[in-house]
Amino acid sequence: MQEKEILVKAEGLSKKFCKDLKTSLWYGVKDLISNLSRDDHKRNLRDKEFWAVRNINFELRRGECLGLIGHNGAGKSTLLKILNGLIKPDEGKVTIKGKVGALIELGAGFNPILSGRENIYNNGAVLGFSRKEIEEKLNEIIDFAELREFIDMPVQNYSSGMKVRLGFAVAAQMEPDVLIIDEVLAVGDLGFVLKCFKTIDKILPKTAIVFVSHSMPTVSRVCNQIIVMEHGKSMYNGSNVGKGIDKYYARFIENESNVVFTDNSIELIDAKIESPKGQINWNDNLKVYYHFKLLKDIPVPEFFTIIVDKEQRPVALLEKNLSGVIIEKDGHIMFAVSHNELQLSKGIYSINIAVRSSVNKEPIYRKNSIINFQVIHENETWEPFLLKSTYEVCSYNNPLNKG
Incomplete structure (x- = not known):
C-alpha cells in the first residue's frame, strides 16, 4: 500500500438545485422524457435554478487532511454529500478508493429504534466491514464513545452529544480509508472533542480526511490543505492554510452594527x-x-x-x-x-x-x-492571545531551582 496514493479525486464537480419544488419536479419529468439524450440542461441554468457547487477540483492523498470552510450556504454540505455518494453531480466526477466513513449530519446513518450496539453493527456493515471485524472493534468503539451504560438503549433516546460520540467512535475506530467530518464535533463536550482530535492525529497517516468546521484554530491544527467556498465556487484552493483562513476571515469585516x-x-x-x-x-x-x-x-x-x-x-x-x-x-x-x-x-x-x-x-x-x-499573523492559535515572550538559557544550578 502506497503511503501517498490518491484516495479522493474531484474533477470539475458541479451540482445545481431549483428554488421551487414544483418547478424542480417538472424539470425532472422533462429530463426523463428526453431520456437524458441532451446535456444542455446540465451545463446551463434554467429558470429558478442555481449552482450549489460549481467546478470544484482537488486531489487528496493518504495522510492528508483537507479543510473545507465557508459561510453557511457556501456549498460545503452539498459537496460533502457528493463525496459521500448521497447525491450525484450534474457535472464532473469524483473518484474515491477504499472504505469511506462520514459524519455529515447529526444522527445520520442511525436507525432511531435500534440500540447503540445494533447501530454499530449496521454502520460498520455500511462501511464495508464484516461482522467479525466489527466484533473485534466493538469494545473499543463502546469505550471510546463512553456509552457502555447506555449502549443497549434505543438511539432515539440519545442526546445530541451521545449521538456524536457514537458516530465518531464508529467512523474513527473502524479506521476507514477516507473519513468525512462535518461540523458535528461542535456539539460534543470539550473533553470528548480533544479526544477526537487526538484520534484524528493517530489515524491520519493511514487515512485521507475531509474536515468541515467554522473553528479556524481547529482547521489550522488538523488540516494541511484548504478550500474556501463562496456561493458554490472555490475562492481559494491550496496548501497555504493560513492564507485560506485569512480569505475566510476577510468576509466578516463588513458586518453591520x-x-x-x-x-x-x-x-x-x-x-x-x-x-x-x-x-x-x-x-x-x-x-x-x-x-x-x-x-x-x-x-x-x-x-x-x-x-x-x-x-x-x-x-x-x-x-x-x-x-x-x-x-x-x-x-x-x-x-x-x-x-x-x-x-x-x-x-x-x-x-x-x-x-x-x-x-x-x-x-x-x-x-x-x-x-x-x-x-x-502567520500562525493560527487556539488561544485568544499570542503574547510576546523571551527565552533565556538557565543552568541546573540556577537560583530558580533552589528550594
Whole structure:
C-alpha cells in the first residue's frame, strides 16, 4: 500500500438545485422524457435554478487532511454529500478508493429504534466491514464513545452529544480509508472533542480526511490543505492554510452594527480605527476614533471599548476614560483610545462600545460590532492571545531551582 496514493479525486464537480419544488419536479419529468439524450440542461441554468457547487477540483492523498470552510450556504454540505455518494453531480466526477466513513449530519446513518450496539453493527456493515471485524472493534468503539451504560438503549433516546460520540467512535475506530467530518464535533463536550482530535492525529497517516468546521484554530491544527467556498465556487484552493483562513476571515469585516440599548441621552455618530482596510498586524498599535453627540445635558459619561471575537465572545476590555474626553459645543464628544502592541491572536474581531453614567454608573448606551478588524499573523492559535515572550538559557544550578 502506497503511503501517498490518491484516495479522493474531484474533477470539475458541479451540482445545481431549483428554488421551487414544483418547478424542480417538472424539470425532472422533462429530463426523463428526453431520456437524458441532451446535456444542455446540465451545463446551463434554467429558470429558478442555481449552482450549489460549481467546478470544484482537488486531489487528496493518504495522510492528508483537507479543510473545507465557508459561510453557511457556501456549498460545503452539498459537496460533502457528493463525496459521500448521497447525491450525484450534474457535472464532473469524483473518484474515491477504499472504505469511506462520514459524519455529515447529526444522527445520520442511525436507525432511531435500534440500540447503540445494533447501530454499530449496521454502520460498520455500511462501511464495508464484516461482522467479525466489527466484533473485534466493538469494545473499543463502546469505550471510546463512553456509552457502555447506555449502549443497549434505543438511539432515539440519545442526546445530541451521545449521538456524536457514537458516530465518531464508529467512523474513527473502524479506521476507514477516507473519513468525512462535518461540523458535528461542535456539539460534543470539550473533553470528548480533544479526544477526537487526538484520534484524528493517530489515524491520519493511514487515512485521507475531509474536515468541515467554522473553528479556524481547529482547521489550522488538523488540516494541511484548504478550500474556501463562496456561493458554490472555490475562492481559494491550496496548501497555504493560513492564507485560506485569512480569505475566510476577510468576509466578516463588513458586518453591520446594531444598537442593543439606549436611554436616548447619547448617540454614536462615527467610529473608525487607524488602520488601512481594517487590518492590523500582530504587535501593532490599535487606535480607535469615536464621535458621539449628547442628546441630553449630562456630565461626561464613561466609555468602555469591548473587543469580541468572530463568535461574539468577549476577549478584552480597554480601560474606561479617566481623562482625555471633553464635551464640546453643541454636545459633541470626539476622542481616541489607544492600545499599544496589540497581541490578540490571528483572526477577525469586533469592537462593541458601552457607555454608562459617570454619576450613578447606570448604562446609557451600547452598540455592538461598530467596527470589525482583522489581526494578521502567520500562525493560527487556539488561544485568544499570542503574547510576546523571551527565552533565556538557565543552568541546573540556577537560583530558580533552589528550594
